[in-house]
Each structure stands twice: as C-alpha cells, then as structure tokens.
Amino acid sequence: MGGLADAAARRSRTNPAAVVAVAALCVILVLTWLGPWISPNNSQTLDWLHIAARPGMQSSHWFGTDRLGRDLFVRTLAGTRVSIAIGLAASIISLLVGVSYGAIAGYIGGRTDHLMMRLIEILSGLPLIFFVIFLTVIFGRSEYLLFFAIGAVGWLTMARIVRGQALSIRQREFIEAAIASGAGTGRIILRHVVPNVIGPVIVYATLTVPQIILFESFLSFLGLGIQEPGASLGTLIAEGAGEMEAAPWILLVPGSFLAVLLLCLNIFGDGLRDALDVKDG
Amino acid sequence: MVPTLSVDRLRISFSHRTGIIEAVDGVSFSIAPSECVGLVGESGSGKTQIFMAAMGLLDGNAQVSGSVRFEGNELLRVDGPTLNRVRGSQLTMIFQDPMTSLTPHLTVGTQLAEVMVTHLGMPWKDARSFAGRMLERVHVPEPKRRLTQYPHELSGGMRQRVMIAMSLLCEPSLVIADEPTTALDVTIQAQIIELLRAVRGEFGMALVLISHDLAVVAGLADRILVMYAGSVVENAITGELFKHPRHPYTAELLKCMPSVTGPRLDRLPTLAGQPPRPGEVLEACPFAPRCPRAADRCRVERPQLEGSSTSQVACHFPLTA
Numbered sequence: 358m359g360g361l362a363d364a365a366a367r368r369s370r371t372n373p374a375a376v377v378a379v380a381a382l383c384v385i386l387v388l389t390w391l392g393p394w395i396s397p398n399n400s401q402t403l404d405w406l407h408i409a410a411r412p413g414m415q416s417s418h419w420f421g422t423d424r425l426g427r428d429l430f431v432r433t434l435a436g437t438r439v440s441i442a443i444g445l446a447a448s449i450i451s452l453l454v455g456v457s458y459g460a461i462a463g464y465i466g467g468r469t470d471h472l473m474m475r476l477i478e479i480l481s482g483l484p485l486i487f488f489v490i491f492l493t494v495i496f497g498r499s500e501y502l503l504f505f506a507i508g509a510v511g512w513l514t515m516a517r518i519v520r521g522q523a524l525s526i527r528q529r530e531f532i533e534a535a536i537a538s539g540a541g542t543g544r545i546i547l548r549h550v551v552p553n554v555i556g557p558v559i560v561y562a563t564l565t566v567p568q569i570i571l572f573e574s575f576l577s578f579l580g581l582g583i584q585e586p587g588a589s590l591g592t593l594i595a596e597g598a599g600e601m602e603a604a605p606w607i608l609l610v611p612g613s614f615l616a617v618l619l620l621c622l623n624i625f626g627d628g629l630r631d632a633l634d635v636k637d638g
Numbered sequence: 639m640v641p642t643l644s645v646d647r648l649r650i651s652f653s654h655r656t657g658i659i660e661a662v663d664g665v666s667f668s669i670a671p672s673e674c675v676g677l678v679g680e681s682g683s684g685k686t687q688i689f690m691a692a693m694g695l696l697d698g699n700a701q702v703s704g705s706v707r708f709e710g711n712e713l714l715r716v717d718g719p720t721l722n723r724v725r726g727s728q729l730t731m732i733f734q735d736p737m738t739s740l741t742p743h744l745t746v747g748t749q750l751a752e753v754m755v756t757h758l759g760m761p762w763k764d765a766r767s768f769a770g771r772m773l774e775r776v777h778v779p780e781p782k783r784r785l786t787q788y789p790h791e792l793s794g795g796m797r798q799r800v801m802i803a804m805s806l807l808c809e810p811s812l813v814i815a816d817e818p819t820t821a822l823d824v825t826i827q828a829q830i831i832e833l834l835r836a837v838r839g840e841f842g843m844a845l846v847l848i849s850h851d852l853a854v855v856a857g858l859a860d861r862i863l864v865m866y867a868g869s870v871v872e873n874a875i876t877g878e879l880f881k882h883p884r885h886p887y888t889a890e891l892l893k894c895m896p897s898v899t900g901p902r903l904d905r906l907p908t909l910a911g912q913p914p915r916p917g918e919v920l921e922a923c924p925f926a927p928r929c930p931r932a933a934d935r936c937r938v939e940r941p942q943l944e945g946s947s948t949s950q951v952a953c954h955f956p957l958t959a
Contacts, residue, residue, distance in 0.1 A: 534733055
C-alpha cells in the first residue's frame with residue numbers, strides 16, 4: 358500500500374480545496390475535544406442571569422445562550438462531538454460489514470451472490486424511519502441503538518459497491534494466477550480482492566460520514582435520536598428552529614457548524630477520490 | 639515408473655446458450671519425469687483448456703470427463719483444499735501475460751514469499767530471503783531491490799522472470815508454461831526461452847510448453863503434441879516431427895514457417911480455410927475440409943490417434959518418410 362498512499366499524498370497537495378477542508382476538519386476536531394477546557398461554562402448548567410443572551414465577548418458566553426441559559430459554544434461543540442462519533446462509528450460498522458459481505462458475494466458469485474444480493478434488496482426496501490422507530494420502541498432510546506440502526510442500514514450501499522468491484526476483479530488474471538499458486542478462497546478474498554477495492558471503498562466511506570451525520574441530525578430533529586440534556590447538532594438545530602425569530606443565533610450557531618462540517622467532509626471525500634484514482638499495471 | 643502427468647480420454651465441454659461446445663475432445667497423453675513436451679495448436683484448439691482443467695481453473699459452465707493424474711493422484715473432481723496441496727508447489731503454471739498475472743498492490747517480494755509461507759510453512763523472513771536468491775537464479779538484476787518493488791515498476795520481461803521464479807520456489811515436478819513469450823517482444827522472447835532451458839537443466843522438472851508458435855517450441859521440447867480442433871493429431875519426437883511430419887496438418891504448418899536459408903518468398907504460404915467452429919459435432923476427420931490428401935473415407939470416419947508412444951498420428955493416410 359505504500360506506493361498508493363505516497364501517490365495519493367503527492368496528488369492531494371495539488372488540490373488546495375481538499376487541503377483547506379482537511380485543515381478545517383482538524384480545527385473542528387481539536388475544538389470539540391478542547392472546548393470544555395477553553396470555555397469556563399458547562400454544557401448542562403443553567404445561567405439564570407443570561408437567558409437567550411446574544412453572542413458577544415462581554416460575558417463568557419461567546420456564542421450566546423439558549424432559552425434555558427445554557428452556553429451555546431460548549432453545547433455546540435459537545436453536539437458536534439456526538440455527531441462526529443455517530444458518523445464515524447456507523448461508517449466503521451458499514452465498512453466492516455459491507456466490505457466483507459460484498460467481497461464474498463462478488464468473489465464467490467453464482468447462486469451465493471444471487472441469494473446475498475436479494476437479501477440486500479429486501480433490507481434496502483425497508484423504510485428506514487419506521488425501522489428506527491420500531492427499534493426505539495422495542496429497545497428504548499440510547500446512543501448505541503442509534504449507532505447500530507444507522508450502521509445496519511448504511512452497509513447496504515457499501516456492499517453493493519464492493520460486490521460490483523469484486524465481480525470485475527474476479528475476472529482478472531492475477532486472481533487466476535493466485536488460484537493456480539494454491540491460495541485458498543479466504544486468502545484470495547483477503548489478500549487479492551479486498552486490497553484492490555480499497556480505493557473506491559475509502560472514498561465512499563468518507564462520503565458516508567456526512568450522510569450519516571445528516572441522517573442522525575434528521576432523526577434527532579424528529580425527536581428519535583439523542584435526548585435532552587444530551588445534545589447533537591440535530592437536536593440543537595431543532596431547538597433553535599423554535600426560537601428562530603426571537604433568537605436566531607440559537608439556530609445559526611449549530612446550523613453553521615453542521616454546514617461547515619458536511620462541506621469539509623464532502624470536499625475531503627471528493628479530493629480523496631481524485632487522489633486515489635491510481636492506474637495499476 | 640509413474641508418469642508425472644497422465645491425461646486419459648479427457649473431454650471438456652462448455653454449455654453455452656447456443657448449445658454445448660466441445661473444447662477438448664477425448665485427449666490422452668502422458669508426460670514422463672523431467673521431460674519437456676511442447677503443445678502446439680492454433681487459437682481455440684483446446685490446448686490451454688487441458689491444463690486449466692488440471693489446475694482447477696475451468697469456468698463454472700465447464701463439464702469434464704476422463705482423468706488427469708499428477709504423479710498418480712487424480713486432479714479432476716477433487717475439492718479446492720486437496721488441489722491446493724499440489725498446485726503452486728509441485729504443479730505450477732506460468733501465465734501468458736506477465737503484465738496482469740501479478741497482483742498490483744503487493745510487492746514482488748511479498749508475492750513470492752507468500753507461496754512458500756503457504757506451502758512450506760516457512761517464516762516470512764526466511765521466505766523473503768529465499769525469494770531474493772530465487773530471483774538471482776532467474777537472472778533478475780538487483781534482486782534485493784526488486785523484492786521491495788511493485789509489479790508496475792518492472793518491465794514485461796522482468797515480470798515474466800518473476801513469474802518463472804515464482805513457479806520454481808517449491809521445486810516443482812511439473813511446470814506448465816502457457817504461451818510464456820506471446821506477450822513479450824521478440825528479443826525478450828529469446829531471453830525467456832533461454833532462461834526456461836537453463837532452469838530446466840538446473841531444476842530437472844518436467845515442462846509443458848504451450849504455444850501457437852512452432853519455432854518457440856522447437857528449440858526446447860523433447861517431444862511435440864500437435865492439436866487441431868480439440869484433439870491431438872500428431873505426437874512425435876521434435877527432430878522427427880520437423881524432418882518427417884506425418885499428419886498433413888503438421889506438414890502444412892511447417893510449410894508456413896519462413897526459412898532463413900531457403901529461397902526468398904514474396905508471400906508466406908498460408909493454410910486455406912478455417913478450423914471447424916467449436917460446437918460442430920464431427921463424424922468426419924476435422925481437418926478433412928482443408929486437407930490436400932483428403933479422400934472419401936476422411937469425410938465419414940474420424941481417425942484415431944495410433945502408433946507407438948513416441949510416434950502417433952491421427953490420420954487415415956499419413957505421410958510416410
């Protein structure tokens with residue numbers, strides 16, 4: 358992989374938008390971890406003297422407070438952290454499940470592939486919102502359930518992408534050569550098929566993170582996701598939407614965080630796709 | 639003495655939406671230890687499919703009957719793990735196109751070492767240094783540096799040397815070289831043929847050389863099998879075959895070879911007509927429509943391969959010396 362990574366690094370330097378996006382992502386990540394130490398406020402304490410205060414440098418509430426007097430700077434950072442964590446966790450689940458499922462279906466092919474793909478079609482036919490509501494009714498609300506529910510559905514597209522790639526790689530001569538050299542099916546999938554699909558997989562995974570963050574925000578906005586007093590970008594935006602006319606900053610602060618985060622992740626994913634588009638042979 | 643490879647009444651057919659296509663039609667031959675056999679035939683004559691069957695590489699729609707035994711053990715209709723014990727170690731294959739036969743994202747060293755780790759249970763470190771020594775034996779310059787390179791960093795000839803090194807790692811008793819020089823340019827071709835000759839002397843394994851080019855096979859093979867339309871039509875010691883071809887097809891093929899010393903020709907002679915389309919069921923001799931010696935008998939009765947083990951011909955009216 359050394360050659361691929363080097364070439365990718367070389368090319369990404371010529372793509373300034375991607376470099377800026379990565380830098381912005383790093384700043385956001387560092388802020389979400391350091392936030393509680395920078396600001397004197399706590400994300401859950403109520404400041405009765407400053408209810409729905411405007412943003413400004415006069416008090417310690419730099420981004421203002423919400424209608425219960427909680428500091429928006431700290432809450433937004435905490436919410437961003439939760440959103441990113443959900444995005445990453447669900448992407449990793451979808452990556453692991455999707456890549457192995459897709460590689461097995463594509464490489465083995467035939468009837469196995471047929472059955473495995475029909476199962477995916479059935480699962481992707483399930484209405485996602487009902488699925489999540491159903492799960493929350495049965496198991497109660499929790500962050501882990503949310504990780505699981507989103508990850509459980511997110512792997513479907515990944516599996517389809519990997520399966521398509523594996524189908525074409527299966528026809529390549531080096532696979533024939535690997536079989537002829539006595540490698541077993543498992544070894545061929547792990548060493549010869551999966552590493553060759555890693556390019557499109559990484560790109561798709563970086564593009565799934567923002568999708569999942571957006572979806573989580575949507576679920577939380579509907580009241581199915583993270584619950585008070587916890588916060589994610591979605592719950593903060595839902596809260597802000599109610600106060601939009603009187604105190605627009607309660608909506609604008611988490612809203613712009615979400616927008617910047619999604620934009621950066623998407624530009625980063627796009628840049629990665631260009632950078633990893635390496636010719637083999 | 640147990641032959642290294644014995645193929646007995648091997649038939650391979652493929653089911654296709656247009657019907658069943660016979661690719662190999664009842665082929666029998668055997669290869670003795672350390673013998674070098676050339677297998678010659680035009681595209682579609684089934685020469686590669688015989689060894690695809692031996693290596694378990696046939697496509698899913700293939701039907702196989704007959705038997706292929708390697709050192710006495712049946713290779714057909716056995717499961718993958720059983721086959722994996724011999725393929726890649728005792729029975730190895732060199733593929734046509736070295737540009738696409740190496741996995742692009744693994745270094746040459748890793749790919750070579752993996753063979754020994756899999757088959758001999760060697761530790762990775764030992765396997766890598768052994769791989770380096772093997773590259774040296776197939777005359778790859780700077781073997782230490784090659785180990786850390788990726789296939790795309792090597793030239794075609796160099797990659798074919800790597801493939802040859804890979805096929806020799808576990809001291810095989812049979813190496814199958816499927817058109818090993820077709821994808822390379824002429825000067826490299828000569829080098830690779832020379833290397834195969836040297837390696838054969840050094841390792842003493844049996845070698846099958848599949849080619850559509852008689853000239854490639856001539857210098858290396860002890861014995862030549864000529865295939866036409868899915869069956870072997872002539873089997874002879876190399877020198878005899880060139881001097882006294884007995885099957886009309888072989889004779890016509892030899893006429894098509896340009897000679898360096900002979901008179902200068904304006905046009906190279908060619909063989910008129912086309913081989914039968916795969917799928918055509920033949921009661922007659924498959925070569926009859928193109929054969930200058932064909933008689934009525936050739937069009938109704940299919941000739942069988944007959945003769946001693948070193949001189950066989952499938953023809954009703956073979957040429958005589």
